[in-house]
Amino acid sequence: MSIFKVGWFVAVALAVLTVVEYIFAAEMADATARFLGLTLSAGTKAGLIMWFFMHLPRVWRGEEVH
Amino acid sequence: MYALISIASGVASGLIGFYVGVGLTALVRVAFGHSPWDAQISITVGYIFGLVGWLMGIGMWGAWGREWFGLPTYARKAPGWQRYFVFNSDHKVIGIQYLVTFVVVFLLAGLLAMVMRAELAQAGNQFLSNDQYNAVMGLHGILMIAVAVAAVIGGIGNYAVPLMIGAQDMAFPRLNALTYWLNPPVALLLLLTPALGGLETGWTAYPPLSVLTENAQLLFNLAIITFGLTSILGGLNFIATIIFLRAPGMTWGRLPIFVWSMFVASWLALLFTQGFAAALLMVLLDRAFGMSFFNAEAGGDPLLYQHVFWFYSHPAVYIMVVPGFGLALELITHFSRKPLFAYKYAVGGLLGILGLSGLVWAHHMFTSGMPNYLHGPFLALTEAISIPTGLIFLSALGTLFMGRLWLKTPMLFAMAVIFNFALGGVTGIFLADVPTDIHLHDTYFVVAHFHYTIVGGEIFALFGAIYYYFPKMTGRMYNETLGKLHFWWMFLGFNVTFFLMHWPGILGMNRRIADYPSSLEGVNLIISIAAFALGASFLVFVYNMVVSWVRGPVAEANPWRARTLEWQTSSPPPIENFPAPPVVRGHPYEYGVPGAVHAIVPTPMPGGAPAGGAK
């Protein structure tokens, strides 16, 4: 169903990032790198959710006509 | 009758909510094998339920809550003075609710200051024990903080901002009403603190004492978290209003300077108030659940509190004083009868304060034992904030220079703001510099300094604005002679009291303590006498306000011949402010500029009052 397509793409991206993040935390021994990597991953996930799920662009673009 | 029903149903459902909350807590606790009552948890849960009950009962249920269940909403309509006692979403009503409430709180907290000065008139304990003195001082502090945060923003801001930008109301009118009606429970809790042992920690509530002390602290925490919520929701509302509801043609470059200052203060409130809430929530968790945020024995750190707390409480002084600057500039330009000098730089100064205020908090912690490497950066950043503040001074002085000063009461207050804050700013330098601060920290020098900035900078602006807007709000004129008498009395009382207070501070007299070395008795006696005089000046104010409101002469729409929009409608304005929005054509402050027009207000007011703009 095409109207949900964006949602599924984001869902897959979030799932992949969550798994990668977990493996990264398990494998990376350097604490600083681990902290930075996790911050980057969390920031990306939060950005995806806010941009696509929470429709952040509507704040400045206004409400779209459906 | 309407007023009575409204308040009574609010109180009744608040009480029911409280007991339901306490009862539910007891049930859950018993189910898990604990005793039914635990003061921290039961009071907290009871308060939350009681707060919701109070709001619903006062009228939020009818006006708003029913909507969440898909039911039609209704509003309690009350005529005349009774509209101030219902869940009313008109910004003009809410502004006056805020003003009257917080002027009363101000007078109450002022009385507490009189009690303190009576005790401090002589060394040794006169009529207060140390605990009682702490309770009086803590209550004075937090009530005045509340006044400073809410009176200008909630009172003058609510009343004037929608009018000044040519809007019909705030962006979220019901949220605005909610914001006001959250305040009475805050006042109730704070006034109950003496019954539960009194505040021992002052308004700053530092742990570990705040974790260990009486349950008055619990009421304080609940009250201030609620108060923080009002501050945040109010800020949110102003930001949305100023961004979205400006009249056609009201560009950012034509925004009255007070609206700019409210915009900046609203962002500060929205962003930083959570710091106070977070700090007090941590204290609450330590108290209620035995957590260890601040218990060094178990790995906590009391310094955490000071960081989180000052992360709010430094920006808070700008939440207080920035609208005061805005009002002072606003009044100075109207009463100097010439354009505001360096408008863009003043706006830049306000934005500069917004940018820097989140980066200076640890200047309150130079003696706290935080790492030494933080001293230099916080010293430098704190000094840097005097640059944007200086721009605002530049604008004020440039406007006054060669102006045709019209020395009405509001103008006197506005000029006093500049005078007082200059003194408060200069003494601030000694507190921002680490070497001098280590000596002056926690002395009466600090007390003198922040009273000069907050009272001298903001409260003077507040009183100026009250006189300025009195004819607009009430439709009547105050007595000018009494207004001037109040000004000079208050100005002299204030300056004698707080200027002298620097001296015992430099000599090391500790703040927050009921006693002091007897060698400081003389100067303290003079300070106390001046403080009583300062206190008495407000009797003139109250008399003038009450009598003028009841039977002062009827005011015109624009007694100050001001050009901004709030004066281009009748006094008091009709419920919709402007029948159609004004069309803004130019800058608001072009006094004496030939042919300049700020705005065109389409229709004359129904009452026949002239609606034309002032040249």
Add this chain to the structure above:
Amino acid sequence: MAATATSLPIAEHAHPDPVHLKRVGLWLFFFSESILFGLFLSARFFLEGIEAEHLDQALGLGITIVLLLSSVTAYTAETAIEHDRRGIAIWGLIGTILLGLVFAAGVGVEWSTAEFSRHEAFGTVFFSMTGLHASHVVSGIVLLVLALIQLLRGRFNSKDHWPISGVVMYWHFVDVVWVFYYPALYLVQGV
């Protein structure tokens, strides 16, 4: 400039789209709330650095995935009602509520099986952060239920669905908070 009604242009009051206004208001609220969550997150690093006690990693990963999934169902519900697909919207909301309850239950299990106490520093930050977050999850579930009830009663369509959008945005925000809290509590010390 004496004004008369006829000689002057009559303008419209600024009437921004009310939904847009509410959307911006809600974002401002999130902005403010994120400072509260951020301060608790900072307290975690201030007190404990990246140290952590033993936590059930499988459970942590599990509830994280559940919460992310609930955001997907919430998005589905909102998108569906924007296109008048009521059936999908109803199931989307029901799914979100159920996944939210599973998440809350997961936090409950983690709380009751934790090998550390709330009286010590790590327990303090762990229980307060998850508790603060869980209180938002629970209030989000209540709001979702209120929206669902109205949806079942036949309210909302593609033109009028702000309550659903608002609640769903709140739910996503709660998810965003967890996106930061999860690695800070479970992963940063190394798995």
